[in-house]
Amino acid sequence: MKKFITMLVSILLLFSLAACTANSDAGSEPKDDGKGDSKEKAEKVLYLNNGQEPTSFDPPIGFDAVSWNALNNIMEGLTRLDENHQPKAATAEKWDVSEDGKTYTFHIREDAKWSNGDDLTAGDFVFAWKRLLNPKTGSGAAFLGYFIEGGEAFNTEKGTADDVKVNAVDTKTFEVTLTSPQAYFLSVIANPAFFPINEKVATANPEWFSEADSFVGNGPFTLAEWNHDSDFTMVKNDKYWDAKNVKLDKIHWAMVDDTNTEYQMFKTGELDTSDVPADLADSLFKEGDVKVEDQAGEYFYRFNVNLEPFQNVNIRKAFAMAVDQKQIVELVTKNKEKPAYGFVSYGFKDASGKDFREKNGDLIKTNVEQAKELLKKGMEEEGYTTLPEVTLTYNTLDSHKKIAEALQQMFKENLAVDVKLANMESNVFATDQKALKFQLSRSSFLADYADPINFVENFQTGHSMNRTGWSNAEFDQLVKDAKNEADEKKRFELMYQAEKILFEEAPIIPIHFYNQVYLQNKAVTGIVRHPVGYLELKSADKK
């Protein structure tokens, strides 16, 4: 009996202890809330959601949207994308380009400073870019630096850091030599991978980017607080060269990974923007509050040209033409995506100001009659009386499943072909797709930088994004020539031709271009969402 009483007492004690901890927490926590404070009401605070913990704020390591969205606002490269997604002078005030288009000399602003007050020098860029390319850094973004002379050699351990042609002429002049003239170079270097790094800070503390206290940036905002896996806060950076044009005082980023929760928080005013939950998309679109913007990327399917029956171009085309992209976006995804009949997405202007996609037109379009004929022709060419069994594989996810089922239905109705469906956990799927184990499989591509070449280059022979087994010497040559062409008109002409060849051979079925759909508090203006995937808050404002 005594034992029992002791137990009861200890349980009671435990309870009261718990109550105490709850109370002490209660006293200290609300400061994180950042809301309701009378002093802060005068401040312009934007409440955003980053979804998840950023991978890293180390520029060459945080190579994804969850890092970029924040990083793009607490740091800045030589150039910065403006509201029309074009590169504008940023940390660099101006630049000169050599006659052969290969050497760029950037003049860094005299008043460009780090958030700790240090002067921002050309050396910081040399340090950062060499670090990006250093194989020991282990950066997934390093390939972006391959068009710098010596960059690829250094990253693949065939050369040294000294061979990389980046150079500080003086403290404020930075010079870089490219392997070939690249018209999109100024756009690529707006990517966070090319942000400068304060050499002094990074040498003293190699982990400078992992906490708010030690973080030193040069963007419109600076990192004030970072509670890992929970939230982070950035405040206006007074030392930023263009601080007078930065309107917000503070941005609070939550990390809410669930779209429904995000939407509920938006409804209750705890967030200023939100994604659109899939279940509510229909009704929200009808209410007209949803904003839609392009994203540079495409949802598509890959054929494997090494596996039967897709070694035959007519059979590939037949399958591609049997797909009704319009129906997929209207009835299946219902997310206002643009149907894709080419590979390069909308939003890239050529020398004459025409949109790449509009100019090159629909390269493969839904055509059931022609699809049937092509299938018949292809089967005759291969001597098939019945088509070998086709399995369509996708990585396990509800949205992919819906599209896969729609495709299955279309192949059945339009070609009278029964396609089997298979799905796989995404990591295994990716491994097998790279090993060319599937006949027909789901794919997606999101552009790393804003130029059509980034799309087209994927299908060069042996490129890591090719994954179809497709190879075409003429196509390879056109891409290569385009990369070496300084004249914009000619360069686009080469890319137009290359994309046409891609669809004459049809190693892929385009489905739809990606877009960004979101809800936004009506008091908020000026948030720019770049098609290449990062958020711009420099000019954002909240009434």
Add this chain to the structure above:
Amino acid sequence: MNTYFIKRFIAMIITLWLIITGTFFLMHSVPGSPFNEERTTNEAIQKNLEAYYHLDEPLLVQYGNYLTALLHLDLGPSIKKSSQTVNEMLGRGFPVSFELGFYTLILAVISGITLGIIAALRHNGVIDYLSMSIAVLGISIPNFVMATFLIEQLAVNFPIFPVATWTSPKHMVLPTLALATGPMAIIARLTRTSMLEVLTQDYIRTAKAKGLSPVKIVFKHALRNALLPVVTVLGSLAASILTGTFVIEKIFAIPGMGKYFVDSINNRDFPVIMGTTVFYSAILILMLFLVDLAYGVLDPRIKLHKKEAK
């Protein structure tokens, strides 16, 4: 008694080692890699990354290195969140998960046992049916449905509580409620069943015959024996609740460690997979040990030290 503890401790260490070894080799035998994203990079960069995380070394060497580091309580760096170590991640996430789990357990145990007792005492009465219907609902409604329902009603329609995040006691109410319903229902049903069994036993009849008050009979005599099955499930229940739950933490944006269990596997973030497994196993083994101890306290017929008993 001491030999019992020493034996138990050695057995716990061996169990843990077996789990570590099993997980390590299983995890590496699964196809896929931590650097397997749609936004792919070329082979040279892939190699650089693998070298950076020592994934290019033979598996046995990696295993040896891991065990050595583990002996120093170093769980390694996360591959996916490269600026963090697994120790830091668990060190941050576990207290949060533990806090939520702790409140949940208290709520579930108190309300579950209470419901169970009432149902047993009013066997086949209206109250019994009512509380057991609640329990069946609690078991059959998944906690994410409960969570969504609570958010919709108590945060959006009637803005009493905040929708999500983990910043003040007010933020903790909804997730605790959502998470507690399931365990509460399980405990209520178990308590009811074993209470019914105990209440028909001879010693209870004796107690009644002696004229003891019903309160005394229930709390002094019946409950103690009826709690044994509850304590049994409580061990593994506590281990899983205290180390965080993926769904609830995701819905309420709680910075606990629940998400690491699932995300690490999807990302093939090997050190995090190992870290969460080792940590969870250690907690589970500890809880099972505590349950065994609790048996001895609750029921003196169960002896922990058999040899001495002879």
